[in-house]
Amino acid sequence: MQVCFAESLLPPSSTPRLDGFDRKILDILQRDNTTPQRTIGEAVNLSAPAVQRRIKRMTEEGVIRANVAVVDPAAVGHAITIFVEIEVISETAEQIEEAKRQFAAEPQIQQCYYVTGEADFVLVIVVPSMAEYEALTRRLFFGNNNVKRFRTFVAMDRIKVGLGVPT
Amino acid sequence: MQVCFAESLLPPSSTPRLDGFDRKILDILQRDNTTPQRTIGEAVNLSAPAVQRRIKRMTEEGVIRANVAVVDPAAVGHAITIFVEIEVISETAEQIEEAKRQFAAEPQIQQCYYVTGEADFVLVIVVPSMAEYEALTRRLFFGNNNVKRFRTFVAMDRIKVGLGVPT
DNA sequence: GACTCCGCGAAACAAACTTGCAAAAACACC
DNA sequence: GGTGTTTTTGCAAGTTTGTTTCGCGGAGTC
Numbered sequence: 001m002q003v004c005f006a007e008s009l010l011p012p013s014s015t016p017r018l019d020g021f022d023r024k025i026l027d028i029l030q031r032d033n034t035t036p037q038r039t040i041g042e043a044v045n046l047s048a049p050a051v052q053r054r055i056k057r058m059t060e061e062g063v064i065r066a067n068v069a070v071v072d073p074a075a076v077g078h079a080i081t082i083f084v085e086i087e088v089i090s091e092t093a094e095q096i097e098e099a100k101r102q103f104a105a106e107p108q109i110q111q112c113y114y115v116t117g118e119a120d121f122v123l124v125i126v127v128p129s130m131a132e133y134e135a136l137t138r139r140l141f142f143g144n145n146n147v148k149r150f151r152t153f154v155a156m157d158r159i160k161v162g163l164g165v166p167t
Numbered sequence: 168m169q170v171c172f173a174e175s176l177l178p179p180s181s182t183p184r185l186d187g188f189d190r191k192i193l194d195i196l197q198r199d200n201t202t203p204q205r206t207i208g209e210a211v212n213l214s215a216p217a218v219q220r221r222i223k224r225m226t227e228e229g230v231i232r233a234n235v236a237v238v239d240p241a242a243v244g245h246a247i248t249i250f251v252e253i254e255v256i257s258e259t260a261e262q263i264e265e266a267k268r269q270f271a272a273e274p275q276i277q278q279c280y281y282v283t284g285e286a287d288f289v290l291v292i293v294v295p296s297m298a299e300y301e302a303l304t305r306r307l308f309f310g311n312n313n314v315k316r317f318r319t320f321v322a323m324d325r326i327k328v329g330l331g332v333p334t
Numbered sequence: 335g336a337c338t339c340c341g342c343g344a345a346a347c348a349a350a351c352t353t354g355c356a357a358a359a360a361c362a363c364c
Numbered sequence: 365g366g367t368g369t370t371t372t373t374g375c376a377a378g379t380t381t382g383t384t385t386c387g388c389g390g391a392g393t394c
Contacts, residue, residue: 001309026243029236033200036350047374052351063242068235069196075230076193083282083289083327085320093213098327112327115320122250122320137210153252153289157281159209159267163330165240165293166274203381213344219382 018063021046022054023167026063029055030164033067070162078126080109082133083153088146095146096120102144108136119151120166185230188213189221189334193230196222197331200234204242237329245275245293249300252286255313262313263287269311276302287320 018026024044028035035051037055038047046053058064088099096114103112103123111124127133133152141147185193191211195202204222205215213221225231237304240246253304255266263281270279272292300319308314 023243026236026238026316030238032234033236034234037349038224049352049375050351050373053372054324058242061242063239064236065239066237067199067201068237068330069193069200069231069334070232070233070235070330071193071197071334072211072230072232075225075228076190076208076332076334078332081280083280097362100324107331107333109327110329110331111319112325113248113250114324115322117320118318119320122322147301151285153280153282153284153286155280155289157267158279159281160276160279162277163235163237163328164274164277165243165245167238167243205381215346215381216383217342219384255383274339 018058021056022058022063025054026058027053027167029064041080061143073126077128080127080129080130080133080144081155081158082125083125083155084121084125085151085153086121086141087118087150088120089148090146091120097144102140105124106140108132184334185225189225192218192221196231197334236288240273240293244295247294247296247300248291248322248325249294250291250322251288251292252318252320253288253290253308254285254315254317256286256315257313258287266311266313269291269307270327273307275299 021044025040028040028043037051040046041048041051046054055064073081088095099121100112100114103109103121108125108127109123110126111121114120115122124132125136127136137150137152141150171243188211192207195207195210195325204218207213208215208218211218222231231280240248255262259299266288267279270288275292275294276290277293278288281287282289292300292303294303304317308317
């Protein structure tokens with residue numbers, strides 16, 4: 001469901017050198033990974049087995065981290081997307097690690113980043129209702145005495161949602 | 168690559184009623200959509216064709232919006248993830264729509280939300296270098312006279328990244 | 335109680351993925 | 365500039381997976 005980069009401690013991928021073919025293949029797979037390899041092959045001028053070998057290699061190297069279905073949150077009753085900026089009081093290594101663990105374990109926290117700037121953490125949260133969000137804040141933020149302040153932004157429109165990376 | 172909810176104007180999905188089987192299937196597909204249907208069937212106590220029919224139905228209904236490969240940004244040279252909060256000057260419908268269009272068209276903008284609160288837009292940006300980000304700000308923010316202020320947060324760690332929704 | 339409507343499972347079918355092998359291309363080293 | 369090595373490709377066969385068809389059985393209706 002989620003991809004935890006912090007947990008999958010792959011080595012820095014010895015040789016993740018990607019040529020033009022690899023990038024074109026990634027570009028297609030990022031849009032639709034159900035595209036048949038034969039079709040991909042035609043698009044990049046390569047045979048299907050060659051495409052298959054490259055995909056396998058990139059998967060083993062960790063270039064492709066996961067293959068997932070994207071589900072409409074509204075369809076499963078989680079219609080509200082919320083952004084939260086969190087400022088902590090004490091930034092000791094242990095406390096930061098503890099916070100990371102806590103956020104990562106929460107299913108309703110879809111994304112979590114540790115950042116520099118006016119905040120320390122940024123979260124993307126998906127909940128079925130504001131009441132649920134209120135309960136979450138009570139548990140995660142008010143119930144954590146290392147949280148100095150948090151700022152909430154409720155999404156009115158999801159203009160663009162994805163994990164695509166320019167190739 | 169990205170899923171643009173604003174562009175895919177599906178109707179509110181007549182009957183996206185999901186039962187327990189559907190939710191279990193979605194849960195599996197959100198983790199790994201290459202899981203064979205018969206394996207899914209064993210996990211949820213259903214035959215492979217039944218699983219296949221449900222997946223097809225949910226895809227047609229828009230519950231499953233896309234099937235994508237998740238690529239490690241660092242592997243393709245886009246190692247820097249940045250959060251941006253944007254405050255606009257004038258919030259007329261046209262200008263908001265124009266901003267949405269502009270943000271959605273930018274490949275390096277991975278996610279874009281229109282929000283309430285102390286900011287108007289929240290962006291997730293993926294760039295190869297800070298120089299690239301600087302160029303982007305010059306073009307998108309300084310070059311847009313409707314942007315009142317923007318705040319930048321640079322990600323030091325991606326604790327959790329995904330689009331998974333609790334089922 | 336007979337009827338229709340849905341959704342399931344078993345089997346047949348079609349398509350895609352995977353593997354072995356020989357040839358061609360790219361590369362390093364003389 | 366030639367030669368041996370390594371890498372990568374394409375083809376073809378074999379295997380797995382996805383898809384369709386068909387008959388069956390239960391839920392709801394009249």
